[in-house]
Amino acid sequence: MLYLDSSLVVKLYVPEANSQAVVNFVGLRKQPLVVTRHLRLEVETAIRRRVFNKTLPAEKAKQAIFHFNRDAALSYVFNDPALDLHGVYGRSLRLSRDWADTLGVRTLDVLHVAAALELGLSEFATGDERQAQLAERCGLTVTRL
Numbered sequence: 001m002l003y004l005d006s007s008l009v010v011k012l013y014v015p016e017a018n019s020q021a022v023v024n025f026v027g028l029r030k031q032p033l034v035v036t037r038h039l040r041l042e043v044e045t046a047i048r049r050r051v052f053n054k055t056l057p058a059e060k061a062k063q064a065i066f067h068f069n070r071d072a073a074l075s076y077v078f079n080d081p082a083l084d085l086h087g088v089y090g091r092s093l094r095l096s097r098d099w100a101d102t103l104g105v106r107t108l109d110v111l112h113v114a115a116a117l118e119l120g121l122s123e124f125a126t127g128d129e130r131q132a133q134l135a136e137r138c139g140l141t142v143t144r145l
Contacts, residue, residue, distance in 0.1 A: 001032065001033070003116035003140075004033045005124070009068070010043055010046045018145060032078050034079055038111055039112065044065055091114040091117060091118055099137065103137075105130045113134050113138055132144050
Protein backbone atom coordinates (compact mmCIF):
# COMPACT_ATOMS: atom_id res chain seq x y z
CA MET A 1 0.00 0.00 0.00
CA LEU A 2 0.96 3.60 -0.57
CA TYR A 3 1.11 6.34 2.03
CA LEU A 4 0.01 9.56 0.33
CA ASP A 5 1.00 12.69 2.25
CA SER A 6 -1.86 14.91 3.36
CA SER A 7 -0.90 17.78 1.04
CA LEU A 8 -1.45 15.43 -1.89
CA VAL A 9 -4.71 14.12 -0.48
CA VAL A 10 -5.97 17.71 -0.28
CA LYS A 11 -5.20 18.11 -3.99
CA LEU A 12 -7.62 15.26 -4.70
CA TYR A 13 -10.49 17.30 -3.24
CA VAL A 14 -9.50 20.93 -3.75
CA PRO A 15 -8.34 22.02 -7.21
CA GLU A 16 -4.79 23.35 -6.89
CA ALA A 17 -1.63 23.47 -8.91
CA ASN A 18 -0.58 19.89 -9.64
CA SER A 19 -3.98 18.43 -8.65
CA GLN A 20 -4.36 16.67 -11.99
CA ALA A 21 -0.97 14.97 -11.63
CA VAL A 22 -2.02 13.64 -8.22
CA VAL A 23 -5.40 12.47 -9.58
CA ASN A 24 -3.61 10.69 -12.45
CA PHE A 25 -1.08 9.09 -10.10
CA VAL A 26 -3.74 7.86 -7.69
CA GLY A 27 -5.87 6.63 -10.59
CA LEU A 28 -3.11 4.21 -11.55
CA ARG A 29 -3.12 2.61 -8.10
CA LYS A 30 -4.74 -0.78 -7.75
CA GLN A 31 -4.84 -0.78 -3.95
CA PRO A 32 -6.54 1.62 -1.52
CA LEU A 33 -4.53 4.49 -0.08
CA VAL A 34 -3.68 4.57 3.60
CA VAL A 35 -5.56 7.10 5.70
CA THR A 36 -4.56 7.49 9.34
CA ARG A 37 -6.37 9.58 11.94
CA HIS A 38 -3.70 12.26 11.95
CA LEU A 39 -3.78 12.35 8.14
CA ARG A 40 -7.56 12.86 8.30
CA LEU A 41 -7.12 15.63 10.85
CA GLU A 42 -4.47 17.34 8.76
CA VAL A 43 -6.51 17.11 5.53
CA GLU A 44 -9.65 18.54 7.11
CA THR A 45 -7.68 21.29 8.85
CA ALA A 46 -5.85 22.20 5.65
CA ILE A 47 -9.13 22.54 3.78
CA ARG A 48 -10.66 24.67 6.55
CA ARG A 49 -7.57 26.89 6.63
CA ARG A 50 -8.20 27.72 2.99
CA VAL A 51 -11.53 29.21 4.09
CA PHE A 52 -9.74 31.23 6.77
CA ASN A 53 -7.16 32.39 4.19
CA LYS A 54 -9.99 33.23 1.77
CA THR A 55 -8.63 30.97 -0.95
CA LEU A 56 -11.63 28.63 -0.86
CA PRO A 57 -15.31 29.49 -0.30
CA ALA A 58 -16.83 27.87 2.79
CA GLU A 59 -19.38 25.92 0.74
CA LYS A 60 -16.63 24.45 -1.47
CA ALA A 61 -14.65 23.48 1.64
CA LYS A 62 -17.71 21.81 3.14
CA GLN A 63 -18.21 19.83 -0.08
CA ALA A 64 -14.53 18.84 -0.23
CA ILE A 65 -14.57 17.60 3.37
CA PHE A 66 -17.82 15.71 2.75
CA HIS A 67 -16.35 13.96 -0.30
CA PHE A 68 -13.10 13.18 1.52
CA ASN A 69 -14.94 11.67 4.50
CA ARG A 70 -17.22 9.70 2.18
CA ASP A 71 -14.19 8.27 0.38
CA ALA A 72 -12.34 7.64 3.66
CA ALA A 73 -15.26 5.43 4.72
CA LEU A 74 -15.01 3.37 1.52
CA SER A 75 -12.46 0.60 1.95
CA TYR A 76 -11.74 0.43 -1.78
CA VAL A 77 -10.63 4.10 -1.81
CA PHE A 78 -8.84 4.41 1.53
CA ASN A 79 -7.66 1.86 4.05
CA ASP A 80 -7.66 2.83 7.74
CA PRO A 81 -5.31 0.22 9.21
CA ALA A 82 -4.88 -0.31 12.92
CA LEU A 83 -2.03 1.94 13.98
CA ASP A 84 -0.18 1.84 17.28
CA LEU A 85 0.10 5.55 18.11
CA HIS A 86 2.53 4.83 20.94
CA GLY A 87 4.83 3.22 18.38
CA VAL A 88 4.33 6.06 15.90
CA TYR A 89 5.23 8.72 18.47
CA GLY A 90 8.24 6.75 19.70
CA ARG A 91 9.51 6.35 16.16
CA SER A 92 8.74 10.01 15.44
CA LEU A 93 10.91 11.09 18.35
CA ARG A 94 13.77 8.94 17.06
CA LEU A 95 13.37 10.30 13.52
CA SER A 96 13.30 13.85 14.85
CA ARG A 97 16.47 13.26 16.84
CA ASP A 98 18.18 11.72 13.82
CA TRP A 99 17.06 14.07 11.06
CA ALA A 100 15.31 17.30 12.11
CA ASP A 101 18.53 19.26 12.55
CA THR A 102 19.94 18.21 9.19
CA LEU A 103 16.82 18.00 7.00
CA GLY A 104 14.65 20.66 8.61
CA VAL A 105 11.57 18.41 8.64
CA ARG A 106 8.45 19.52 10.49
CA THR A 107 6.63 17.55 13.17
CA LEU A 108 3.74 16.41 10.98
CA ASP A 109 6.16 15.40 8.23
CA VAL A 110 7.94 13.18 10.73
CA LEU A 111 4.63 11.75 11.98
CA HIS A 112 3.56 10.76 8.47
CA VAL A 113 6.85 9.01 7.72
CA ALA A 114 6.80 7.28 11.11
CA ALA A 115 3.23 6.09 10.48
CA ALA A 116 4.21 4.65 7.11
CA LEU A 117 7.13 2.84 8.73
CA GLU A 118 5.06 1.54 11.64
CA LEU A 119 2.55 0.15 9.14
CA GLY A 120 5.34 -1.65 7.30
CA LEU A 121 4.70 0.22 4.06
CA SER A 122 7.33 0.56 1.39
CA GLU A 123 5.92 3.40 -0.74
CA PHE A 124 5.46 7.05 0.15
CA ALA A 125 4.29 9.94 -2.04
CA THR A 126 4.73 13.59 -1.14
CA GLY A 127 5.08 17.05 -2.59
CA ASP A 128 7.43 18.15 0.19
CA GLU A 129 11.11 17.77 -0.61
CA ARG A 130 12.31 17.59 3.00
CA GLN A 131 9.71 14.96 3.82
CA ALA A 132 10.74 13.05 0.69
CA GLN A 133 14.36 13.10 1.82
CA LEU A 134 13.40 11.81 5.26
CA ALA A 135 11.28 9.02 3.78
CA GLU A 136 14.13 8.00 1.47
CA ARG A 137 16.64 7.96 4.30
CA CYS A 138 14.28 5.68 6.17
CA GLY A 139 14.24 3.23 3.27
CA LEU A 140 10.90 4.10 1.70
CA THR A 141 10.46 4.28 -2.06
CA VAL A 142 9.39 7.87 -2.68
CA THR A 143 7.32 9.41 -5.43
CA ARG A 144 7.59 13.19 -5.65
CA LEU A 145 4.52 14.95 -7.00
